[in-house]
Amino acid sequence: MEIRQIRYFLAVQESGSFTKAAEKMFVTQPALSAAVKSLEEELGVSLLRRSHKRVTLTPAGLRFRDRAFAILAECSAAKSELMNEQDQKQLRIGVLDTLNTPPINQLLHEFHTTYPEILIHLHSGSKDELANKLGQNKVDMLLTSFADEVSSETTLPLYQERFQLMVSRQHPLANRASVRLADLHGLPFVLRKNCEVLNEGKRVFLAEQAQPHITCRTDNDSWALTMVRNNLAAAILAETVIEEGTVSIPIVDFGLVRTVGCLWRNHCDQETVPVFTAFAAQNSWRGLARIS
The missing domain is CATH 3.40.190.10 (Periplasmic binding protein-like II)
Incomplete structure (x- = not known):
């Protein structure tokens, strides 16, 4: 089934004549008739009643006409969408x-x-x-x-931000104005494997002899935030990260920053x-x- 066959069929049903439809579509009448006949053979039904006075739709042709209009409308919409996307x-x-x-x-x-x-x-x-x-x-x-x-x-550097400790509002450190890395020793902690300063952070922890208890390793920050929000662990994240039900606390001996x-x-x-x-x-x- 080709788009041109559908267009020819609709032109015939609208004009009621193969000759007038051919003139409208700027093709020869035999070419148009052959295309419509091929469409009928492919569909396995007669779409048009042919007579000397006027060509009319068969019951099958009447049902197909609505489908034909819908097909052309979808084709037109798809073409318009692609053209708009290309120009945009x-x-x-x-x-x-x-x-x-x-x-x-x-x-x-x-x-x-x-x-x-x-x-x-x-x-x-x-x-x-x-x-x-x-x-x-x-x-x-x-x-x-x-x-x-x-x-x-x-x-183009835009801004810099510090890394801070994020804990649940129910966490023992939640009311502290600031913390030191030593305060995290032995506490449940989320290790964010996709953190940009992961290796440097590990080095700083070792230097400060602070060993938090890593209860979760994840490369998905959503899981890390879920652990923090539910008071299952603490995490170190950039200061602009916001999660409802949590607080961010400056770490006085953790000077790592990131440039965004x-x-x-x-x-x-x-x-x-x-x-x-x-x-x-x-x-x-x-x-x-x-x-x-």
Whole structure:
């Protein structure tokens, strides 16, 4: 079954004549008649009653007419959707798994509000996964973290944030204004395997001779937050991470911070990347260590 056959059939039923339908569709009458006949043979039914006065629909043709209109409508909608998507400006952003935080969510929301004509595709993953996607041109840019403040033609540092202890409001340390790593010794603890400062964090723990009791190892921050919220363990997360029913406490002898920013490829030809980075550079990072 071909679209042209359906169009020819509908033209015939509308005009009541193969000749008039052929004129309307700018084809020869024999070609149109052959196409409709082929459609009937494929369907195994007669769709039209042919007479010298007027061509009319058979009961099967009457039922097929509604289907034919629906098929053409779907084809038209699909074509329109694809054309609109092709014409629409797009931006593929790789977002680090651990950056599902209010500042980044607010940035994405405000950018979409300001530039609704740009279609955003988000891809989440670890640092290695995102680096591979950027290198393979599967994303146009990254929202990621850097171990230190960086400066290059393809990076835009946005802000810095500390790592803090997150515990349930029922946790024994919940009312403390600050803690030391030694306070975590022997306490249930979630080890976040996707944490950007995992190795450095382990080194600091060893240096301070603090050995929390690791009861959960996970590469999914949602599970880590669930453990904390249910008072099953504590975790160390970036200060902008928010979870209902928990509190974040500064750690006085844990000075690790992360720099959050944008990263893109050299000679990036996606015109929406500089639009996004310029917008991000002007965004207000209230309460955070803004990098200018």
